[in-house]
Amino acid sequence: MSEKSGISSKYRKVAYYPGCALEGTGHAYNRSTKAVGKALGLDLVELKNWNCCGAMEVKNIDPKLQTFLSARNLEIAEEMGFATVMAPCNGCYHNLKKAEYDLAHDPATRETVEMLSAKAGDVAYQPGHVSTIHALDWIREAIGEEGLRARVRNSLKGLKIANYYGCMYTRPRHIFPEKDQGPGSESTNAPHFMDDLLAAAGAENVEYPLKTACCGGAHTLSDSDTSTRLVLNLLTTAEACGADVIATECPTCHSGLELHQARAAKVFGTVTHVKILYFTQLLGMALGLSARRVGVHENLSDARDLLRARGLG
Amino acid sequence: MSPLARADTIAAMPEAALAEQAVPLAQALLEASESVLEDWLRGHGQVPGSGEIEGFRLLALHRQAARGTPSFNACRESCRELIFQCNMARVSDDTAARARRLRLAAMVARHLALFVAGKLENAGLGEFCCSARDLRGRDEGLASGTMEGKHG
Numbered sequence: 001m002s003e004k005s006g007i008s009s010k011y012r013k014v015a016y017y018p019g020c021a022l023e024g025t026g027h028a029y030n031r032s033t034k035a036v037g038k039a040l041g042l043d044l045v046e047l048k049n050w051n052c053c054g055a056m057e058v059k060n061i062d063p064k065l066q067t068f069l070s071a072r073n074l075e076i077a078e079e080m081g082f083a084t085v086m087a088p089c090n091g092c093y094h095n096l097k098k099a100e101y102d103l104a105h106d107p108a109t110r111e112t113v114e115m116l117s118a119k120a121g122d123v124a125y126q127p128g129h130v131s132t133i134h135a136l137d138w139i140r141e142a143i144g145e146e147g148l149r150a151r152v153r154n155s156l157k158g159l160k161i162a163n164y165y166g167c168m169y170t171r172p173r174h175i176f177p178e179k180d181q182g183p184g185s186e187s188t189n190a191p192h193f194m195d196d197l198l199a200a201a202g203a204e205n206v207e208y209p210l211k212t213a214c215c216g217g218a219h220t221l222s223d224s225d226t227s228t229r230l231v232l233n234l235l236t237t238a239e240a241c242g243a244d245v246i247a248t249e250c251p252t253c254h255s256g257l258e259l260h261q262a263r264a265a266k267v268f269g270t271v272t273h274v275k276i277l278y279f280t281q282l283l284g285m286a287l288g289l290s291a292r293r294v295g296v297h298e299n300l301s302d303a304r305d306l307l308r309a310r311g312l313g
Numbered sequence: 314m315s316p317l318a319r320a321d322t323i324a325a326m327p328e329a330a331l332a333e334q335a336v337p338l339a340q341a342l343l344e345a346s347e348s349v350l351e352d353w354l355r356g357h358g359q360v361p362g363s364g365e366i367e368g369f370r371l372l373a374l375h376r377q378a379a380r381g382t383p384s385f386n387a388c389r390e391s392c393r394e395l396i397f398q399c400n401m402a403r404v405s406d407d408t409a410a411r412a413r414r415l416r417l418a419a420m421v422a423r424h425l426a427l428f429v430a431g432k433l434e435n436a437g438l439g440e441f442c443c444s445a446r447d448l449r450g451r452d453e454g455l456a457s458g459t460m461e462g463k464h465g
Contacts, residue, residue, distance in 0.1 A: 094442075102425045161420050167387060171443040189390060214387045214428050218442050219435055226438065233427060237420040240324075305402035 001069035006133055006150070007041060011142035016044035016132070017073055019092035020052055023289065026053035026089065026251025027139035028295030031281035032138075033088050033135055035294055038153065039287040044086065047076045053087075053095040056218055064112040068098035071113050074132070075125035088135035090250035094168035094175070096132040101175040103127040111197055135280065136193040137186075145200040153288035155202030159310055161282070162208035162274070163194045164234065166253040170212055194249055194279050206241040211285055217256045228267060232258035235272040242308060247279045254278060258300040275303035285312045316345035317426040324419035331412035337417055341400035342422045343371055346395055349429050350374035353385075359457055369396050387439030388428050395421045 022030035037044050046217040050073050052058070052143040074096060077085040079230040102109040104127040117124035133141070138169025139148070170176065170188040179186045184195050191212065195205045215234060216227035233255065238246050257276045265271045278298065284294035291313025296303060314322070323331070323338055327448065347370055353363040354377060366372035375392045379385035398418035405411045432438040 092325055119386060153435050167439070167442045172383060178393060189393065207321065207417075209398060209417050212390050212392070213421075216431060216437055216438060219431075219438055223435045223438075225433070226427075226435060229427050230431065233420065233424050234432070237417070237424075240420060250463075 005041060006147045008142050008144075011084065011133075011138055013043035013045065014125050014138060015077040015085040016046045017050055017077070017079060017085050017087045017092060017096070018046065019087060020055070021090045021091070021251035028253065028298040029088060029251050029278045031298070032278055032284050032294035035289055036139065036280045036284045036287065039284065039289060040139070040143055040148075041092060043136070045080065045082070046078065047073060047085070050076060053092045055091055055095070058309075059095070064109055065116070065196045066095065066184075067099045067102050067109050068072070068113045068116040071103060071125040072117070072120075072122060073122055074099065074130045075117075077130045078125065079123070080278065083129065084085055084131050084133055086133050086135060086138045088156060088249070090134070090166050090168040091251070091252055093132060097175045099125075100127055100130075100132060104186075110119050134249070136169075138196065138293075139197060139283070145196055148197060148200040148283070152201050152286050153284055154312060156198065156282060156286050156310075156312070157202040157204075159203050159312070160242050160244045160248045161198055161203045162206050162238035162241055163198065163211055163279075164192065164208070164238075164248055165191045165211050166248075166250045166258070167212060167214060168215070169249065170224050176220070183244045193313060194247060198279060198282060200248060201255045201283055203282065203286075206238075206243045208238060208241050208243065210237050215256050215260075217252050220256055220259070223302050224263065225267070227256065228263045230262045232256055232264040232268065232270055232272070235264070236270075237275055238274045239272060243274055243276050245275045245282070247277060247282055249279050255300075261301065275306055276301040277303055314350045315426075317423060317430070319345040320422040320426060321432070325417055325424065326415075328409065328412040330414045332408040333403075335402045335411045335415055339402050339418065342395065342415075342418050343369070343399055346422050346425050347371050349426050350378055353378050353429050353433065357390065371396060379428055384437075384439035384443050385432075387443040388425050391421055391425045391428070442462045 018030050034044060051069055054069040058069060059066040087096055114124040170191055173188045179188050199205055214230055216230040220227040246257060261272055270276060281294040281296055291307055296313060323342060354361045362374040362377050366376060371392050375389060394417055398421060402411050402414035403420060417448045422440055
């Protein structure tokens with residue numbers, strides 16, 4: 001399947017669903033994902049006229065309407081001629097995967113989506129036509145760890161990283177049938193794709209026992225103290241593990257860690273120093289891109305001094 | 314001492330003390346975490362079971378708590394990780410490694426206690442994300458999760 005360039009033809013060019021967070025608080029993730037893709041010779045084609053995946057606002061009130069919204073994005077990908085859509089946000093990735101699962105397993109959901117599609121004048125998406133992947137899958141499958149290692153121009157050597165995957169990348173397990181399939185597949189108990197990619201870029205991954213633990217993200221506004229306590233424990237544990245940086249792969253996790261790091265200092269008086277960076281920002285710098293190019297200056301967690309001291313960016 | 318205070322105390326102990334008492338401290342962390350899940354079960358009108366899964370009561374209690382409440386799987390990995398770190402602390406010959414494992418175990422135990430305490434106050438914690446369920450649908454008596462009539 002691999003071409004001479006070492007890039008998998010299946011993932012060289014995929015449909016791109018950034019989702020709304022990547023146009024707002026997660027802008028640096030959008031920027032760094034696109035920059036890494038370009039540096040690796042991969043093509044991302046943004047879905048035309050995409051809509052919200054239903055996120056948590058719609059899903060919490062009417063899950064079948066959320067399924068319709070996610071399914072519409074899958075249908076757009078299909079109409080554009082793609083069999084694969086890449087969603088870097090854990091929430092979007094999760095919702096598209098859930099839509100796929102529900103459409104394949106629940107006739108009532110299928111019926112609602114068909115009805116809403118007809119009302120909207122859209123073709124209803126049929127399950128099984130488009131596969132949703134995460135940015136981690138995309139880079140790992142398209143380039144591979146060896147391919148990435150060969151392209152590293154500025155090793156992350158000496159940088160100690162705790163990889164935080166959050167919850168929606170692996171839970172609930174039944175909507176991710178491709179995971180837990182043995183060697184080479186992602187694990188829902190102990191995910192490792194981000195660890196693998198950053199290790200290939202030269203980083204030293206620390207053992208982090210809370211890589212999928214709850215950050216209280218969905219309740220960050222309604223119950224801020226619970227979120228702050230949970231995030232503070234994620235941060236202090238990363239520091240106890242010796243991490244300089246927590247790598248993230250979701251804009252919601254990323255903002256939650258950054259905002260509650262600041263809130264923990266203000267409300268509980270507990271200051272933590274670990275930096276928070278998107279894994280795509282770290283990979284981008286390893287590929288020789290500047291810190292600015294991958295949007296490090298857009299992060300609330302200011303890692304610029306640390307990166308300069310390590311000769312990165 | 315509350316489970317959270319127990320975890321905090323163990324996390325703050327000096328390396329030598331952790332390494333010297335690794336076996337009883339690991340047991341104390343497991344028991345403190347079991348009591349967290351017992352509180353959850355009692356708070357939901359259930360009698361905590363005495364069974365074990367893979368030799369650990371903590372896993373059996375978690376399974377009991379998660380039955381019918383899939384969002385409780387948000388702390389499944391924390392339970393398994395806690396057991397892993399405690400096992401490693403018990404079997405390691407290296408003083409520094411024993412202490413490090415126990416400290417990590419204490420931090421995982423702290424997370425479990427914080428999560429369950431948060432969920433006792435706010436039942437929706439983990440519901441939307443970890444179980445992919447809607448928060449409001451069931452509150453409004455919409456068993457199917459669909460707002461009947463809205464789509465017609």
